[in-house]
Amino acid sequence: MRCLVTGGNVKVLGKAVHSLSRIGDELYLEPLKDGLSLRTVNSSRSAYACFLFAPLFFQQYQAATPDQEPVRCKILMKSFLSVFRSLALLEKTVEKCYISLNGRSSRLVVQLHCKYGVRKIHNLSFQDCESLQAIFDPASCPHVLRAPARVLGEAVMPFAPALAEVTLGVSHGRRVTLRSYQEEEADSTVRAMVTEMSIGEEDFQQLQAQEGVAVTFCLKEFRVGVSDLRAASRPPCPAQDLTLPLPSQGLLSFAESANLSLSIHFDAPGRPAIFTIEDSLLDGHFVLATLSEPDLQSQDLGSQQPRRPEPPLQANSAPHLDDFTNDDIDSYMIAMETTAASEDFRALPSLSSGPQPPCSPDPNSEEDEAEPSTVPGTPPTKKFRSLFFGSILAPVHSPQGPSPVLAEDSEGEG
Amino acid sequence: MPLLTQQIQAEDEQYSLVASLDNVRNLSTILKAIHFQDYATCFATKNGIKVTVEKAKCVQANAFIQAGIFQEFMVQEDSVTFRIHLTVLLDCLSIFGSSPMPGTLTALRMCYQGYGYPLMLFLEEGGVVTVCKINTQEPEETLDFDFCSTNVINKIILQSEGLREAFSELDMTSEVLQITMSPDKPYFRLSTFGNAGSSHLDYPKDSDLMEAFHCTQTQINRYKISLLKPSTKALVLSCKVSIRTDNRGFLSLQYMIRNEDGQISFVEYYCCPDEVPESES
Numbered sequence: 001m002r003c004l005v006t007g008g009n010v011k012v013l014g015k016a017v018h019s020l021s022r023i024g025d026e027l028y029l030e031p032l033k034d035g036l037s038l039r040t041v042n043s044s045r046s047a048y049a050c051f052l053f054a055p056l057f058f059q060q061y062q063a064a065t066p067d068q069e070p071v072r073c074k075i076l077m078k079s080f081l082s083v084f085r086s087l088a089l090l091e092k093t094v095e096k097c098y099i100s101l102n103g104r105s106s107r108l109v110v111q112l113h114c115k116y117g118v119r120k121i122h123n124l125s126f127q128d129c130e131s132l133q134a135i136f137d138p139a140s141c142p143h144v145l146r147a148p149a150r151v152l153g154e155a156v157m158p159f160a161p162a163l164a165e166v167t168l169g170v171s172h173g174r175r176v177t178l179r180s181y182q183e184e185e186a187d188s189t190v191r192a193m194v195t196e197m198s199i200g201e202e203d204f205q206q207l208q209a210q211e212g213v214a215v216t217f218c219l220k221e222f223r224v225g226v227s228d229l230r231a232a233s234r235p236p237c238p239a240q241d242l243t244l245p246l247p248s249q250g251l252l253s254f255a256e257s258a259n260l261s262l263s264i265h266f267d268a269p270g271r272p273a274i275f276t277i278e279d280s281l282l283d284g285h286f287v288l289a290t291l292s293e294p295d296l297q298s299q300d301l302g303s304q305q306p307r308r309p310e311p312p313l314q315a316n317s318a319p320h321l322d323d324f325t326n327d328d329i330d331s332y333m334i335a336m337e338t339t340a341a342s343e344d345f346r347a348l349p350s351l352s353s354g355p356q357p358p359c360s361p362d363p364n365s366e367e368d369e370a371e372p373s374t375v376p377g378t379p380p381t382k383k384f385r386s387l388f389f390g391s392i393l394a395p396v397h398s399p400q401g402p403s404p405v406l407a408e409d410s411e412g413e414g
Numbered sequence: 415m416p417l418l419t420q421q422i423q424a425e426d427e428q429y430s431l432v433a434s435l436d437n438v439r440n441l442s443t444i445l446k447a448i449h450f451q452d453y454a455t456c457f458a459t460k461n462g463i464k465v466t467v468e469k470a471k472c473v474q475a476n477a478f479i480q481a482g483i484f485q486e487f488m489v490q491e492d493s494v495t496f497r498i499h500l501t502v503l504l505d506c507l508s509i510f511g512s513s514p515m516p517g518t519l520t521a522l523r524m525c526y527q528g529y530g531y532p533l534m535l536f537l538e539e540g541g542v543v544t545v546c547k548i549n550t551q552e553p554e555e556t557l558d559f560d561f562c563s564t565n566v567i568n569k570i571i572l573q574s575e576g577l578r579e580a581f582s583e584l585d586m587t588s589e590v591l592q593i594t595m596s597p598d599k600p601y602f603r604l605s606t607f608g609n610a611g612s613s614h615l616d617y618p619k620d621s622d623l624m625e626a627f628h629c630t631q632t633q634i635n636r637y638k639i640s641l642l643k644p645s646t647k648a649l650v651l652s653c654k655v656s657i658r659t660d661n662r663g664f665l666s667l668q669y670m671i672r673n674e675d676g677q678i679s680f681v682e683y684y685c686c687p688d689e690v691p692e693s694e695s
Binding site for chain 1: 578
């Protein structure tokens with residue numbers, strides 16, 4: 001793989017890397033026919049992020065030489081980030097950025113051509129890897145919000161930096177609210193303040209959700225998400241009229257800086273929320289676990305279950321729905337890594353169940369182990385699920401075993 | 415001249431060193447450029463003060479503050495030498511705050527009575543005077559790197575701006591910084607070999623950053639990155655840097671630092687090369 005990024009796009013690329021670095025410690029870089037994909041997942045596998053830079057984003061882009069197998073690799077986020085460490089300098093000094101990945105030399109080479117003829121050459125070591133793929137499908141989420149990233153960015157600003165989670169919901173009057181989430185057991189000082197922001201329907205470009213729906217997710221990753229997607233966009237190609245955002249760190253800031261609209265797709269609590277931005281030159285997806293709420297969950301068990309009988313099927317079909325969903329052994333393996341221990345337990349309580357949709361995030365894998373002992377319907381109060389697990393509902397009643405849900409057979413991946 | 419200065423005038427004879435300065439930052443800035451160890455040795459002659467800091471017998475930093483930087487500078491003996499806790503000295507010099515409000519200057523009067531006496535600092539800002547006494551210690555012998563300009567093989571003068579980023583982003587997982595200086599490509603190259611892989615930074619000799627390029631033969635030397643990293647402090651303050659290596663591979667980095675009044679001082683780092691294992695060369 002070789003590609004050349006020039007001008008303002010170097011900064012866009014840098015911003016994307018910065019936002020990914022807020023999520024995970026490893027970066028999966030995969031040159032695809034339809035663009036260069038950068039992906040990461042956090043250590044608890046409750047948040048997954050990926051950017052796909054279209055070939056047009058680059059001055060030159062060659063995914064693989066004709067006689068070559070496409071190479072993909074996994075590198076330490078830190079080492080890749082160090083190449084793009086200072087965005088200000090990147091903008092000021094870097095004129096061109098060549099990236100080449102050669103299976104034979106086992107080096108990912110990033111060359112920055114800077115002002116004054118200075119050249120920086122980074123030879124980064126990498127590991128071979130399978131493709132990283134979370135299985136999710138925005139189309140299957142019944143609720144969709146779409147708004148300029150700026151609107152969401154401003155809405156998140158008042159929340160304390162230390163706040164762990166926010167609840168996003170639609171309250172009556174069809175106002176969209178963001179509310180600080182209070183853990184039941186949180187001590188009183190923490191609970192002393194609740195922050196709530198509400199945004200009128202008119203600020204949204206799309207608001208497809210009934211009143212009363214709500215999901216809770218990690219604020220930090222959301223911030224990342226919003227800012228990053230915002231930032232991603234300054235198109236380098238002369239022909240392109242890009243309106244991508246520039247700002248800060250996450251998807252939110254990314255999206256904000258690019259002036260992009262951010263779409264939030266979500267479903268019942270416990271199922272992942274998917275944040276997307278799209279542009280002609282790149283698109284970004286952030287998938288965050290949402291908190292399953294005990295009370296809601298019991299209801300969900302009843303009501304929700306029938307509603308989504310798509311499980312294993314969905315897993316298989318998902319890949320076709322989305323570029324990022326191509327699945328293969330690796331994601332299966334990844335899923336197994338975290339699930340294997342708890343799987344058996346999970347099967348024990350096997351109540352009933354339907355297969356779970358493949359997409360759900362959860363940050364606390366350890367908690368999973370505790371799970372077997374809980375009676376269905378009384379799960380721990382606070383729980384996220386791995387993106388690679390079945391949904392939160394799954395464990396309780398999924399007789400199916402994890403594998404069918406987790407990934408499809410590897411043949412799908414190109 | 416601050417009031418303070420006049421009051422003390424009469425007592426001057428008893429001191430072996432007296433120096434006063436209208437803007438203490440002209441001194442503290444230079445000292446910060448070599449502040450990578452707690453203790454420093456000070457040598458004062460009628461030309462000015464040289465402050466030396468060393469580490470591991472492998473690196474030495476010298477700050478030269480010429481007499482001209484001071485409004486008053488007097489040395490009674492040929493030379494006055496003492497060792498002092500540099501961190502404490504810097505803390506005292508910035509006792510009115512290290513980033514003063516614009517328009518307010520802290521004036522300094524520094525007196526040293528001689529061997530065994532403390533260094534006395536009188537700092538005055540807005541009519542408030544603080545007196546600090548810092549104990550001095552037996553001076554230690556400093557290293558002589560015997561770096562002689564006639565033995566210099568390669569010499570480059572760069573605008574500091576061009577190196578600043580490079581040094582601030584050095585891959586600290588690399589044990590060494592390898593410096594290549596050559597009359598041919600790559601001319602001037604900084605390389606690191608860290609956990610994440612290797613990186614090289616090349617400066618062409620015709621770059622606008624390059625003020626002078628006198629390389630006579632190709633030299634590739636490695637220096638412990640942990641020893642060179644502290645020089646970043648001097649680099650960020652400086653406007654130009656001269657990089658020289660001699661026939662033994664010893665490295666001299668000279669930084670030209672312009673103070674708030676436009677006067678120039680120099681800070682110099684010497685570093686000895688890392689031994690190259692047989693197998694690697």
